[in-house]
Amino acid sequence: MAIEDSLEKIRQDLLSRLPATAGVTSIEFEGPEIAIYARNPKALGEQTVIKTLAKQLRKRLVIRSDPIIRKTHEQTETIIREIVPKEAEITGIAFNDTIGEVIIEARKPGLVIGRTGSTLEQIRLQTLWRPTVIRTPPLSSSTILKIRHAIQSSSEERKTILRQIGRRIHRPIHIRNGWIRLTTLGGFREVGRMCQLFQTPESTIMVDCGVNVGTTEHAFPRLDLPELDLSSLDALVITHAHLDHCGFAPFLYKYGFEGPVYCTAPTQNLMTMLQIDYLEVAHREGKVAPYGLKDIRKLIMHTIPLNYGEVTDIAPDVRLTLHNAGHILGSSIVHLHFGDGQYNLAFTGDFKYAKSRLLEPAIDKFPRLETLIMESTYGAPSDIMPSRKNSERVLVDYINRTLKVGGKVLVPVLAVGRAQELLVVIDEHMRRKTLMEAPVFVDGMISEATAIHTAHPEYLARELRDKIFHQGQNPFTAEYFTQVDGHDARTEIIEGGPCIILATSGMLTGGPSVEYFKELAGDARNSIIFVSYQVEGTLGRRIQKGRRQLPLVNSGRHSGVINVDLQIHTVEGFSGHSDRRQLVEYARRIQPKPERVLTCHGEATKCINLSSHLHRDLAQRRRVETRALQNFETIRLV
Ligand SMILES: [Zn+2]
Numbered sequence: 356m357a358i359e360d361s362l363e364k365i366r367q368d369l370l371s372r373l374p375a376t377a378g379v380t381s382i383e384f385e386g387p388e389i390a391i392y393a394r395n396p397k398a399l400g401e402q403t404v405i406k407t408l409a410k411q412l413r414k415r416l417v418i419r420s421d422p423i424i425r426k427t428h429e430q431t432e433t434i435i436r437e438i439v440p441k442e443a444e445i446t447g448i449a450f451n452d453t454i455g456e457v458i459i460e461a462r463k464p465g466l467v468i469g470r471t472g473s474t475l476e477q478i479r480l481q482t483l484w485r486p487t488v489i490r491t492p493p494l495s496s497s498t499i500l501k502i503r504h505a506i507q508s509s510s511e512e513r514k515t516i517l518r519q520i521g522r523r524i525h526r527p528i529h530i531r532n533g534w535i536r537l538t539t540l541g542g543f544r545e546v547g548r549m550c551q552l553f554q555t556p557e558s559t560i561m562v563d564c565g566v567n568v569g570t571t572e573h574a575f576p577r578l579d580l581p582e583l584d585l586s587s588l589d590a591l592v593i594t595h596a597h598l599d600h601c602g603f604a605p606f607l608y609k610y611g612f613e614g615p616v617y618c619t620a621p622t623q624n625l626m627t628m629l630q631i632d633y634l635e636v637a638h639r640e641g642k643v644a645p646y647g648l649k650d651i652r653k654l655i656m657h658t659i660p661l662n663y664g665e666v667t668d669i670a671p672d673v674r675l676t677l678h679n680a681g682h683i684l685g686s687s688i689v690h691l692h693f694g695d696g697q698y699n700l701a702f703t704g705d706f707k708y709a710k711s712r713l714l715e716p717a718i719d720k721f722p723r724l725e726t727l728i729m730e731s732t733y734g735a736p737s738d739i740m741p742s743r744k745n746s747e748r749v750l751v752d753y754i755n756r757t758l759k760v761g762g763k764v765l766v767p768v769l770a771v772g773r774a775q776e777l778l779v780v781i782d783e784h785m786r787r788k789t790l791m792e793a794p795v796f797v798d799g800m801i802s803e804a805t806a807i808h809t810a811h812p813e814y815l816a817r818e819l820r821d822k823i824f825h826q827g828q829n830p831f832t833a834e835y836f837t838q839v840d841g842h843d844a845r846t847e848i849i850e851g852g853p854c855i856i857l858a859t860s861g862m863l864t865g866g867p868s869v870e871y872f873k874e875l876a877g878d879a880r881n882s883i884i885f886v887s888y889q890v891e892g893t894l895g896r897r898i899q900k901g902r903r904q905l906p907l908v909n910s911g912r913h914s915g916v917i918n919v920d921l922q923i924h925t926v927e928g929f930s931g932h933s934d935r936r937q938l939v940e941y942a943r944r945i946q947p948k949p950e951r952v953l954t955c956h957g958e959a960t961k962c963i964n965l966s967s968h969l970h971r972d973l974a975q976r977r978r979v980e981t982r983a984l985q986n987f988e989t990i991r992l993v
Contacts, residue, residue: 419485439478464488506655543986706932713815773886785833
């Protein structure tokens, strides 16, 4: 059957089930959603018709009003301001004409939504626009504004893209339950450039497309393997925003990929920020970046954000669901459902199987599961982290000791994840007076990343959310945190008194953390505290190993030697990764029990060790195949 015939069949099927009074004018395939345009959406207004239908057809259906019947922008704005109580504090109203959506930004979105959505329903019925409510973040993020602007200013282009994607998803296929293959393109038996390909006789899905920031030799996934043909790639799924999982994604668009990217909304925002920064860092260091800003823009235009738990068709025979991974804001465990329930697979991405101050622990229950692919960053038997409480105590102790002797504390952090976790920890301990009060300087992209966190409070840990909304204590906006702007401010901090400095990059591969390190290294009163994983080959790893003399490299040239006299500490427990015990515990507890466990995202010895340990450990209960795949292997799952 040709694509057009197949789409027409779905249209006709839908039409025959919808009430004629709805005045349906067209049915469009917009990305994974099927949009029903109607002159009288009120006839479908109770939503029950649509909900039942969506369940029967197992499709995501949305109702949109036909443009002719919608109220004008001015009328709509007036109606919204009349219906919504003043206390909601609306800060902006924007329109997306192509899909008939009105975006309402408010400080208290709950009041715009109303009890069980009653206010929204009123807006929808009276204006005939589809309202979406966004929380006005307490800190404004330039990345979010950029993304919103890109999409709103090119809404026709966006519509065309979504319709193309929709046509592909609903195309007819011949084999629904055939073989399934996995090809490892990067990130197996190594940390960095995570990338894998899942293929059926009908579809190809890529999960993650990262770079390795610690090396130039094997920095990118191998996209030249015979298994990959960009023109037949159905979708890219991104687990989370760290560059080793998404840093290479824009490259696909540079080379002709026109399919969608699926990830959570916070991942989209954080990923865009980090990709733009990746280009800026490359530019500053005189390196040639593998892609440009226009490729990042293309990626934004092709991104379809999903919420946790939303089951979505991404190919005719593949359904995707994202679940909380507990690693960083918006990080996901990817669950893929192939064929008619034929096979199910979960890829953990980076995950934390424990509660942190920032996030809830990773989800360990899935509707069905045959294969689990799990990260192994801390997969060695000795990779045991202290408890969270203990780590906080040790950290506070190191900081206090440094501040007491008049020193400065440098904490190199990834802009996303550890930085915000530490802000919450520092805020908590300063409030409790267990941590000496001192200015805390935040340098690099941390503030922008923090602003993005404040825009997605629903993704944060319950306790933290409660603190922000019910106790009025937002640790992200606490007064002892100062954002550092520019080189002069840095000099002032270095010449000033005792303080705490949180700076990127986390592994001292560039950025302000390196500048601070150079200036602080010579004074034994100062300290550097590592709180995140240091990849082999980075300056961070060399300092951590205790090298007392480090060659200075400037634009690829040696320019002297730094003498390292400052105190060097590592506090393990803050990692956003599971430690060895948590990895093993996860494989034991996950439900349902998978028949196969594959390890990845770890040094070779760790992937292998974890895999063989799990084989013995899980064998006590049941037979499980475990493997530490290498890069560039293809295996058959079914
Ligand atoms: Zn990560």
